[in-house]
Amino acid sequence: MKFEYKTRRLIIRPLNSNDYEQWFDAYVNGLPQKNKWDHSPLKSEKCKKTAFNRTKKKLKELSDQDDYYRYYIFDKKTGAIIGKIDFDIYVRGTHQFANFGYLIFNRYWRKGFGKEASRAGLKIGFKHLKLNRLEAAINLDNKVSIRLAKSIGMKKEGIKKRYWYEFGKWTDHIIYVANPEDIGMKAKKPVIK
Ligand SMILES: CC(C)(COP(=O)(O)OP(=O)(O)OC[C@H]1O[C@@H](n2cnc3c(N)ncnc32)[C@H](O)[C@@H]1OP(=O)(O)O)[C@@H](O)C(=O)NCCC(=O)NCCS
Numbered sequence: 236m237k238f239e240y241k242t243r244r245l246i247i248r249p250l251n252s253n254d255y256e257q258w259f260d261a262y263v264n265g266l267p268q269k270n271k272w273d274h275s276p277l278k279s280e281k282c283k284k285t286a287f288n289r290t291k292k293k294l295k296e297l298s299d300q301d302d303y304y305r306y307y308i309f310d311k312k313t314g315a316i317i318g319k320i321d322f323d324i325y326v327r328g329t330h331q332f333a334n335f336g337y338l339i340f341n342r343y344w345r346k347g348f349g350k351e352a353s354r355a356g357l358k359i360g361f362k363h364l365k366l367n368r369l370e371a372a373i374n375l376d377n378k379v380s381i382r383l384a385k386s387i388g389m390k391k392e393g394i395k396k397r398y399w400y401e402f403g404k405w406t407d408h409i410i411y412v413a414n415p416e417d418i419g420m421k422a423k424k425p426v427i428k
Contacts, residue, residue: 238306238363242355245348246309247320249298250291254316257309258287261316266341271402272377273341301327304364308339308352317343320356322364331367331425335360335413337383354387354418361415367422372398372408384411388418 239248250258259282268275297303301324308318318339326332337353360366371389373380385391389411397405415422 240306240355240359240363241311242351244311245317245352245355246311247306247352247355247359248309249305250287250294250307252291254307255284255287257314257316258282258290258307261307261340264342269341269344272338272374272380274338306356306359308348310343316340317348318352320352320359322356322360322366322369324364324366325370327425328427329425331365333360333364333366333369335369335371337371337380349383350386353383357387357389357413357418358420361418361420365423365426367414367425369413371411373411375407375409381409381411387413389413390417 262277262282263279265276303323305321307316310317321336323334339349360369371384392410392412395408398408399406
């Protein structure tokens with residue numbers, strides 16, 4: 236399904252075959268890693284056209300299976316890829332529930348792009364992907380992500396203990412959630428296949 240979502244400064248959409256240069260630039264030319272949630276820049280050998288094609292193919296397969304959707308965030312002015320949002324579909328049926336993730340490449344931090352893109356991400360999740368529950372699972376010490384989740388209208392739900400295996404251990408997460416009503420949209424009945 237061809238899809239594109241525009242905000243004031245951004246275009247949010249899946250990768251397409253013409254995005255190699257921007258993709259390479261995003262992953263290779265970042266600033267050194269700034270915190271544990273940040274991407275560290277990759278060596279250019281890791282970002283050859285074959286790796287790009289593999290990523291694109293894998294993402295297409297996953298979205299065709301309704302398993303996982305990753306949308307890249309493009310700067311309207313420059314065409315650069317400045318980040319990505321993703322939706323990991325956990326349950327459809329009577330839940331319509333996905334994990335919602337966001338990342339801005341570190342050269343573009345603190346310009347409001349994270350908020351602009353993830354606010355749009357909630358709309359994309361509810362309207363385009365027909366979800367009813369978007370959950371951001373955040374490390375307890377990731378203050379910036381917590382601030383972002385709050386500021387786009389997500390609601391704190393609680394702590395999931397030992398929820399995610401990362402950084403070499405099972406980590407607790409604070410859960411921020413949005414339903415359509417939280418951002419002024421109407422909840423829809425689930426389509427149950
Ligand atoms: C979290 C992240 C997406 C924020 O992106 P960003 O474009 O810099 O965020 P914004 O400029 O839209 O700022 C969002 C809010 O956080 C605040 N903020 C951003 N960086 C901050 C910092 N270093 N210190 C304090 N506050 C900060 C902003 O002031 C803003 O707050 P406000 O809504 O009260 O005005 C980005 O830091 C990132 O990609 N981090 C690594 C990946 C990550 O942690 N993802 C989330 C995993 S759960």
